[in-house]
Amino acid sequence: MKILVTVKEVAEVEDDFEIDGLGIDEAYLEYDLNEWDDYAVEEAVQIAEAGDDVEVVSVTIGPERSEETIRMALAKGADRAIRVWDDAFEDVDLLDVAAKTRLFAAVVEQEDPDLVLTGVQASDDGFGATGVSVADEVGFEWAAVVNELELGEDVANVRRELEGGVEELTEVDLPAVLTIQTGINEPRYASLRGIRQAQRKEIAPMGLGDLGLDASALDSPIELTGMREPESESDATIFEGSAEETAAQLADVLREKGVGAQ
Amino acid sequence: MTVLAVADHRRGSLRDVSYELVTAGRQLADSTGGDLHVAVISGNVEEFGEKLNLDGVDTVHTVANGEEFNHDVYAGAVEALYAELDPTVLLMPNSVNGLDYAPAVANALDLPLVSDAVDFDYDDGLTATREMYESKVETTVDVDADQVAVTIRGGEWPASTKAGDAEISAFDFEPEGELGSRVLGFEEVVGGDVDITDADVLVSVGRGIEEEENLELVEELADALGATLSSSRPIVDAGWLPPNRQVGQSGKVVTPDVYLAVGISGAVQHVAGMKGADTIIAINTDPNAPIFDIADYGIVGDLFEVVPELIEQFN
Ligand SMILES: Cc1cc2nc3c(=O)[nH]c(=O)nc-3n(C[C@H](O)[C@H](O)[C@H](O)COP(=O)(O)OP(=O)(O)OC[C@H]3O[C@@H](n4cnc5c(N)ncnc54)[C@H](O)[C@@H]3O)c2cc1C
Numbered sequence: 001m002k003i004l005v006t007v008k009e010v011a012e013v014e015d016d017f018e019i020d021g022l023g024i025d026e027a028y029l030e031y032d033l034n035e036w037d038d039y040a041v042e043e044a045v046q047i048a049e050a051g052d053d054v055e056v057v058s059v060t061i062g063p064e065r066s067e068e069t070i071r072m073a074l075a076k077g078a079d080r081a082i083r084v085w086d087d088a089f090e091d092v093d094l095l096d097v098a099a100k101t102r103l104f105a106a107v108v109e110q111e112d113p114d115l116v117l118t119g120v121q122a123s124d125d126g127f128g129a130t131g132v133s134v135a136d137e138v139g140f141e142w143a144a145v146v147n148e149l150e151l152g153e154d155v156a157n158v159r160r161e162l163e164g165g166v167e168e169l170t171e172v173d174l175p176a177v178l179t180i181q182t183g184i185n186e187p188r189y190a191s192l193r194g195i196r197q198a199q200r201k202e203i204a205p206m207g208l209g210d211l212g213l214d215a216s217a218l219d220s221p222i223e224l225t226g227m228r229e230p231e232s233e234s235d236a237t238i239f240e241g242s243a244e245e246t247a248a249q250l251a252d253v254l255r256e257k258g259v260g261a262q
Numbered sequence: 263m264t265v266l267a268v269a270d271h272r273r274g275s276l277r278d279v280s281y282e283l284v285t286a287g288r289q290l291a292d293s294t295g296g297d298l299h300v301a302v303i304s305g306n307v308e309e310f311g312e313k314l315n316l317d318g319v320d321t322v323h324t325v326a327n328g329e330e331f332n333h334d335v336y337a338g339a340v341e342a343l344y345a346e347l348d349p350t351v352l353l354m355p356n357s358v359n360g361l362d363y364a365p366a367v368a369n370a371l372d373l374p375l376v377s378d379a380v381d382f383d384y385d386d387g388l389t390a391t392r393e394m395y396e397s398k399v400e401t402t403v404d405v406d407a408d409q410v411a412v413t414i415r416g417g418e419w420p421a422s423t424k425a426g427d428a429e430i431s432a433f434d435f436e437p438e439g440e441l442g443s444r445v446l447g448f449e450e451v452v453g454g455d456v457d458i459t460d461a462d463v464l465v466s467v468g469r470g471i472e473e474e475e476n477l478e479l480v481e482e483l484a485d486a487l488g489a490t491l492s493s494s495r496p497i498v499d500a501g502w503l504p505p506n507r508q509v510g511q512s513g514k515v516v517t518p519d520v521y522l523a524v525g526i527s528g529a530v531q532h533v534a535g536m537k538g539a540d541t542i543i544a545i546n547t548d549p550n551a552p553i554f555d556i557a558d559y560g561i562v563g564d565l566f567e568v569v570p571e572l573i574e575q576f577n
Contacts, residue, residue: 013399015549024399124395126392126393128356129365133375144358161358162272163511165514166449167450169447172443186500221374222403223405227394229398232554234554234557238559238560238561251572254520257541259489260487
C-alpha cells in the first residue's frame with residue numbers, strides 16, 4: 001500500500017510585523033510545518049508501522065528552503081519526499097486551489113497511491129480546499145475534516161468532526177483523499193535517530209516539465225491585490241503598566257462584575 | 263447576474279449560515295440587479311424550502327434525496343443546478359460540510375474558488391476579502407473570470423429573517439451510479455465532569471500556556487475566581503484537558519457573564535464558541551492577536567507574570 005501525504009511549509013507571522021506591498025517582509029516570518037499536516041504525517045506513519053509493506057511518500061510544493069521542513073516529515077518516518085518547484089513559481093503571488101490541484105493531481109497520477117492524506121487547511125493561506133479538489137480531479141473518493149480513521153480492505157471508516165461536538169461516521173471507498181483534523185493522533189517529535197536517517201532519504205525535486213505540465217499550470221484568475229492589517233473594531237480597554245498594576249486594574253473590573261465574591 | 267446559494271442543514275435544522283447565505287447572496291445580486299436562487303438539498307426539503315422563502319430570494323430549489331448531507335449527492339445536485347441556472351456566482355458555506363463538497367464542485371465545474379470569504383463586492387468581477395496568516399492580515403483578491411465559486415465564513419453576514427414570496431420549485435436529481443461514500447450515523451462527543459455551558463465565569467486557557475505542568479497556574483486562577491476552566495482546541499488535542507472543556511466551532515458554544523481568555527489567539531473557530539459572552543477579557547503577549555478585536559478588556563502581557571499577580575489579588 002502506498003500513502004501520499006501532502007505537506008506544506010507555512011509562514012508564521014511574528015507578533016510585530018510590517019506589510020510590504022502584497023507580502024510580509026521576510027524578517028517577520030518564521031517557517032514551520034503546517035500544523036494540520038503534522039497530524040496527517042503522523043497518521044500515515046502510524047498506518048505504516050501497523051502494517052506490512054506500506055510506503056509513505058510526502059509531497060510538497062515549495063522552494064529549496066522548504067526542504068528543511070520537509071525533512072521533518074522524513075525524520076518522523078516518511079520514506080521519501082517529492083518537492084515540486086520551478087523558476088516559474090517565483091512570479092506567482094498566490095497559488096490558488098486550482099493551480100495546486102493541477103500540481104498535486106499530476107503527482108498522484110505518477111505515484112498512484114491508495115490513500116492521500118492532507119491537512120484540513122494550511123495556516124497561512126487558509127484555503128481549506130486543496131485535498132477535496134485534488135480528489136475530484138483524480139477521481140478519488142474523499143472525506144474532509146477527519147479525526148478518526150480505520151482502514152479496511154477497500155474502504156476507509158472515518159469520523160468527520162462536525163460543528164458543535166457532533167461527529168459523523170462515514171464509510172469511504174478507496175482510493176481516497178482524506179483531509180486530517182488536529183487531535184486525530186499525537187504527532188511524535190522527530191528523534192535524533194530519525195533526524196539523522198532523514199538526511200539520507202531522498203527529496204526528489206520535480207519541475208513542471210517532470211510533471212508533464214508547463215507554466216500555464218500556475219495561471220490563476222484569482223489575483224492578490226491588497227494586503228493590510230485588519231482594522232481593529234475593538235473598543236477594548238487595554239490596561240497598561242507592570243504585571244502587578246495591570247492585574248490590579250483587571251481585578252477591579254472582575255470584582256465589579258461580581259467575580260470572586262464568594 | 264444570477265446568484266445560486268446552497269443552504270446548509272443538519273439533523274432536521276437549517277444551520278445559521280443558511281440565512282446568512284441569503285443576505286450575502288442578495289448583496290451580490292443587488293449589485294447587478296440580478297436574481298437570487300437558493301438550493302436546499304436532502305432532508306425535509308419542503309419545510310426547509312418554506313423557511314428559506316425569505317425576502318430577496320427569487321426561487322428556492324428543493325432537491326429531495328436522502329435525509330442527511332452526503333457529499334456525492336450535494337456535489338451532483340449543485341452541478342446539475344449550475345448547469346440549469348448558469349449562475350455568475352455560486353455561493354456555498356465554509357462550514358464543515360462546505361469543506362467537504364465545495365472544492366469538488368468548483369473543480370468539477372472548472373470555477374475559480376475563493377474560500378472563506380468574509381466580505382465581497384461585485385463590479386465587473388468579484389472582489390473578495392479573505393484573511394491570511396491566522397487572521398493577522400486581511401487580503402483582497404480580484405477574480406478575473408466570468409463565473410466563480412465562493413464559500414463564505416459563518417457569522418460575517420447578518421441572517422435574513424424577513425419572509426418573502428419566492429417561487430418554490432422542486433428539482434429532480436438522482437446521482438449516477440453508486441455513492442462513493444456513505445454516512446453511517448452520528449455521535450455526540452461525550453460529556454464529562456463539568457458542563458462549561460452552565461458556567462457564569464470561564465477561565466479559558468490556550469496554547470500560550472506552553473506545557474501541561476503550567477495548567478496548574480490557570481487552575482489556581484480559576485479557583486481563586488470561583489470560575490470554571492475551559493480551553494481552546496490545542497489544549498484538548500494535546501490531551502491536557504478532556505474534549506468537553508473545548509470552546510469553539512467544534513467544541514462548545516458558551517455564553518458566560520465573563521470569559522477570560524488566557525494565551526488564546528482568537529482564531530475564528532474559537533471565537534465562534536465564545537463571542538456571545540457578556541464580557542470578554544484577554545491576556546496575551548501579542549497586541550495584534552485577533553482576540554483583542556472582540557475583547558472588552560485586555561492586558562498585553564505575559565500570562566506567566568500577569569496570572570500570578572491576579573491570583574494574588576483574589577487570595
Ligand atoms: C474545522 C476546524 C475546527 C476547529 N475547531 C476549533 C474549536 O472548536 N476550538 C478552538 O479553540 N479551535 C478550533 N480550531 C483550531 C483553531 O483554528 C486554532 O488553531 C486554535 O483555536 C488556536 O488555539 P490557541 O489560540 O490556543 O493557540 P494559538 O493560535 O497558537 O495562540 C496562542 C496565543 O497565546 C499567546 N501567547 C503565547 N505565549 C504567551 C504568554 N506567555 N502569555 C500570554 N500570551 C501568550 C500568543 O500570542 C497567541 O496569541 C478548529 C480548526 C478547524 C480547521
